[in-house]
Amino acid sequence: MFLQTLITGLSIGGIYALMAVGYSLVFSILNFSNFAHGTIIMLGAYIGYFLISWFYSSLAISLLGAIVGAAIFALLNVSLAYIPLINRKAPPLYLMITSMGVSIFLENMVYVTVGSHFYSFPEIFKKSSVSFFGSEISTLDLFALIFSFIAISGLHLFLTRTKMGTAIRAASYDMTVASLNGVNMNRLIGVVFILAGAFAGIAGVFLGIKYMVYPTMGWITSKAYIAAVIGGLGSLPGAVIGGVILGILETFVSVYISSVIRDVFSFSLVIIFLVILPAGLLGKYLEEKV
Amino acid sequence: MLKVENLNVYYGRIHALKNVSIEVPKGQIVTVVGANGAGKSTLMWTLAGVLKAKSGTITYNGKSLPASAHDVAAAGVILVPERRRLYANLTVRENIIMGAFLRKDPEGIKKDLEFIYSLFPILKERSNQYAGTLSGGEQQMAAIARGLMSRPKILLLDEPSLGLSPLYTSEVFKTILQIKAQGATIFLAEQNAHKALEIADRAYVLETGRVVLSGSGKELLANPKVQEAYLGVRHKAI
Incomplete structure (x- = not known):
């Protein structure tokens, strides 16, 4: 029971981490909470769902499609909605409000075009499970856990080993100086959103498989936001640690106490963190955060 | 040659640079001295393409400089900003390599890194430390x-030289001369007027956004007005 709960917690934590990484990436560069991120996750889930249920594609194709599709949506989001504001030197608060508008717009576009149905992924993994030290562990949990780990490690390698990755970390500290070094800031922001979108696509498919696909599913990113706050907004290792901690604690609370109290617990946790450790576990910079 | 003509820059309603004209010939050290708030940094940030001029022209070898900072960098005009502005979250080595962001010659980058480490051995020692710890x-x-x-x-x-001990200040000025000897052109803004004028081929004095004096470094060093205002030399009251 304990091990099973732990693995489930880790896999949910992995999905939270995937979502939180996208949040944090954008936050670290542009200093605002991108509330449209959840909507991009939702779009990724729809793309993944339709690829599997309409075209009978494999999970790999569905994931790939969701990654590419969500990345394109994220890129459109930033180029059409945020870049014009950034070029006018709008403060982060304006960007945050714009992101809320984008989110509402896209959600309603889905209502209008696809409808408000709840879709559930075909049962690919749900019923299968593997035995592991006497506990039954769902294959989906295991797969989500491993895949999240691989994706996040890949991102880490990109950020530490490549020129563009180093530039992203540099710009997260000082954007003006990065442009003095010849970094085209609009292009860099585009790359950041493509990465965040790709991670949103992965998270969307896993969320869709685990729960359901519906227009407002993106609001589950409030959990990713909590994860990012716990870990320290803008810090990528923080987002991962925060996501995993939140996933494990939540799962233990729902298994050992009650699943009703789960969300009460998560939101209480973020309040406690904001009071005691407002910068999160690994966050350093508190000025000008919105 | 870098040529600035009748440059006017505003911060909101504040007229920060007023009809500033400056020339930086190839291979020379040109310095602009002035007190805090005289507009030295404004001039630098405008040249680097971060601040926008209201009017006036900045040309490099007869062509006007591009509008955005990264294109200015690509044109070879590189600003080392006031207060260093290192990326504290990156290692020393990563910070230095960021300077080569636009270059596509791995061999040359490697060679230049070696050269820089020979110029500043301390940076080689600290290359894997976070820049914030220096x-x-x-x-x-x-x-x-x-x-x-x-x-x-x-x-x-x-x-x-801002905020540096006298020892490091001398070190920095020695380095500037070394860089010049390599054939580079240097435009230097300094509060430490004495040191700056000593090494400058040509110098300008900036006062509340206006160029009030110009000449060779030596001329300005000998100028009683400059001596009184910037070099701490007292002339007897007449």
């Missing part, structure tokens, strides 16, 4: 190193 003087070395990694055609140095 002392002020070491940070200035790293900032200059980052600028040099861009293979600048013109290096803009804004207050490189």
Whole structure:
């Protein structure tokens, strides 16, 4: 029971981490909470769902499609909605409000075009499970856990080993100086959103498989936001640690106490963190955060 | 040659630079001295393409400089900003390599890194440390190193001696002369007027956004007005 709960917690934590990484990436560069991120996750889930249920594609194709599709949506989001504001030197608060508008717009576009149905992924993994030290562990949990780990490690390698990755970390500290070094800031922001979108696509498919696909599913990113706050907004290792901690604690609370109290617990946790450790576990910079 | 003509820059409603004209000939050290708030940094940030001029022209070899900062950097005009502005979350080595962001010659980058390490051995020792852990003087070395990694055609140095001990200040000025000896063109803004004028081929004095004096470094060093205002020399009241 304990091990099973732990693995489930880790896999949910992995999905939270995937979502939180996208949040944090954008936050670290542009200093605002991108509330449209959840909507991009939702779009990724729809793309993944339709690829599997309409075209009978494999999970790999569905994931790939969701990654590419969500990345394109994220890129459109930033180029059409945020870049014009950034070029006018709008403060982060304006960007945050714009992101809320984008989110509402896209959600309603889905209502209008696809409808408000709840879709559930075909049962690919749900019923299968593997035995592991006497506990039954769902294959989906295991797969989500491993895949999240691989994706996040890949991102880490990109950020530490490549020129563009180093530039992203540099710009997260000082954007003006990065442009003095010849970094085209609009292009860099585009790359950041493509990465965040790709991670949103992965998270969307896993969320869709685990729960359901519906227009407002993106609001589950409030959990990713909590994860990012716990870990320290803008810090990528923080987002991962925060996501995993939140996933494990939540799962233990729902298994050992009650699943009703789960969300009460998560939101209480973020309040406690904001009071005691407002910068999160690994966050350093508190000025000008919105 | 970098040529600035009748440059006017505003911060909101504040007229920060008033009809500033400056020339920086190839291979020389040109300095602009002035008190705090005279507009030195404004001039530097405008040259680097971060601040926009209201009017006036900035040309480099007869062509006007591009509008955005990264294109200015690509044109070879590289600013080492005031207060170093290193990426504290990156290692020293990563900071220096960031200067080579636009370069696509791995071999050349490697060679230049070696050269920079020979110029500043302390940076080699500290290469894997986070830049935020360096002392002020070491940070200035790293900032200059980052600028040099861009293979600048013109290096803009804004207050490189700010907040440094006298020892490090001398070190920085020695480095500037070394860089010049390599054939670089340097435009230097300094509060430490004495040191700056000593090494400058040509110098300008900036006062509340206006160029009030110009001449060779030596001329300005000998100028009683400059001596009184910037060099701490007292002339007897007449």
